[in-house]
Amino acid sequence: MEQFEHKNLAVVTLKKGEGRTIKAGGMWVFDNEIASVAGSFENGDIVIVHDFDGYPMGKGFINENSKIRIRMMTRNKDQVIDREFLTMRLRDAWEYRKKTVDISSCRIVFGEADFLPGIVIDKFSDVLVVESLALGIDRLKPVLIELLKEILLGDGIKIRGVYERSDAKVREQEGMERLKGFIGESFDTKVEITENGVKYLVDVKDGQKTGFFLDQKYNRLAIQRLCKGAKVLDCFTHTGSFALNAGIAGAKEVLGVDASELGCAQARENAALNGLEERVKFQCADVFELLPKLEAAGEKFDVVILDPPAFTKSRKSVKNAVKGYREINLRGMKLVKDGGYLATCSCSHFMSYELFTKTIHQAARNVHKRLRQVEFKTQAPDHPILWCADESYYLKFYIFQVCEEK
Template sequence: MSIAVAVLKKGEGRALKSGGPWVYDNEIASIMGNFENGDIVIVRDFDGYPLGRGFINTNSKIRIRMMTRNENQEIDREFLKMRVRDAWEYRKKTVDISSCRVIFGEADFLPGMVIDKFSDVLVVQSLALGIDKLKMIIIEELKSAMAEDGITIRGVYERSDAKVRLQEGMERVKGFIGEPFDTKVQIVENGVKYIVDIEDGQKTGFFLDQKYNRLAIQRLCKDAKVLDCFTHTGSFALNAGIAGAKSVTGVDASQLAVDQATENAELNGLEKRVKFICEDVFELLPKLEAEGEKYDVVILDPPAFTKSKNSIKNAVKGYREINLRGMKLVKDGGYLATCSCSHFMSYELFTQTIGQAARNVHKRLRQVEYRTQAADHPILWSADESYYLKFYIFQVIDEK
């Protein structure tokens, strides 16, 4: 069967040639041959130089997502088996695989595909048309690779309900792939037990990317009074509690999240020391300051304040405001853990914003450490969007 060929405009494809994973709609001069959206096409430079193969979708600004840099490589079951096994072997070497992200899209050279493992359950998120057509083979090959390590997957749930699918001309879908099972799954991470709601929780149900950042705050929290803002299902708060904090207050604007966090505290026998309240963090922090509250450790883990370049200015204001408020609530010599999970909030801009907040409230920051996402969310240096999580721990010292 003949395969269509996409030819780039002269001078275009600079990101692609530097190892980037995408070809944008405005970079293509012509497409020769017949294709349907989601099909594999060959990509060549304006002068015919081969650049590889990827799947095409005329509904998307990201017109082609690359699968291989070898023009002659067939994208068949054997190829997908190799990609899946490479991803699984990498996780076995780098992280605790009891619960982890097994496939992280472009960074695992399977663009648009995310698969999380929660104990013996897989949660699949398919975000691009081409990879959606290959989804069942990828799942089967992953289950087969895990079975060879003695891991039996009892169920697979699809959470392809992200808005980004609409930009691909796809419907948002969620539901079981195969036999139904209980969608409340218990996992253990850093010694903390959680009930993960894979059906109705955010994204795939639990944020695995902060695993080792949560562990990093444990040693700071022994005998401490801790405030955990944007707690979601209580993960930082529970790490503080299990590390021996005197008292922990977790705050989230979602009552569902607070209920789940409270359930998780009870699961770990921490309900007496770890409490959760449903409040807007931006409104609560000034109130706590007015009441003269002070904490040994303040943790700020907000949702992404920006998902596009256009809203960066407002995002900077938001990050500056919560960091400024958070610093005011830290006792002299106490600690602030603060992060951003937005790709568009670059390391440089995030660092600068925290520095401005510190100057505004006359605090000196002593950096304890800088961290990023866990290794099961690998950062591919040629794919900027794979580097999104920035995480700092500071000691906060009053100017005196």
């Protein structure tokens, strides 16, 4: 059995009182938590981690270029990191998806939450898209893809192509180049998928992230029942996913808005694919500029959907993000007819549930609206939330009925 670790592993010893994250069940050891490293290693190698008193904490891969110095692979010091171990991790991830989500298109591996830190693998129909963000897991990428294809084939799913979208800036913090391109043979990178009865052409080469946001799958489904016969506004529509769910549910009129001309062009293409181009229209505009104009024109909607990009990707910019979320929610509420519905979300990990909820409450108070919560949801189960890894929880999604104060 091929192994991916050396015989004589370096031993990393933590400082006394450190290692709180991994002691709570998490996957990361930070650079300032380490007291010493005994033995030789190269960046990306597997090492053994000991607590300050020599108690074994498990194994992970090390990278001196990163503040996240070690990403844990196993809590068992005797576990060998080999093909059998990786097969077990991948099979566990796949079996979990088979029980919890529609697997026609889904995220099969979600990094730390699937105990394979630093790698994401999405399946769009019969195509895999891989995003590798950490050096140690990057070395294992070829074998992980090979093993996953074998597992899927065992269930009668033949993968016709693999595309790499390891082009995120965070790779540079790991001392790696940003990569994008085919792994193996080339293929048509426009992939047709069906989700919630809606067809999409997913552009795995030039679409955002890995090509399509699978995490909102069941949140998009949740708005369908509100949209029959409704006039709907979908803000930050990207490639039209919420707008098309409204259309397929029988909305009489849908306007999707996005600042990206490419996004709007793809959304129109998706509308035509579903025969919805007469009822679902798209406009390229800045949402922050358009909402006050719609209000001034006296426009009202039965359903308003706010699905913005992350307004903050760090703790430093949270204050500005709060202003942005408050502004769009305030404007969105003003455009909802009395008794209509607002769907609103945040995909920023740093915009906590408590802060997001408080921000929406402030917006409602500022425009004298009463909110009746219909439901609160988060990311789809193929993006599992590992309770001891805070970074795995990022998506917050509310549906409210918006009522006038009277």
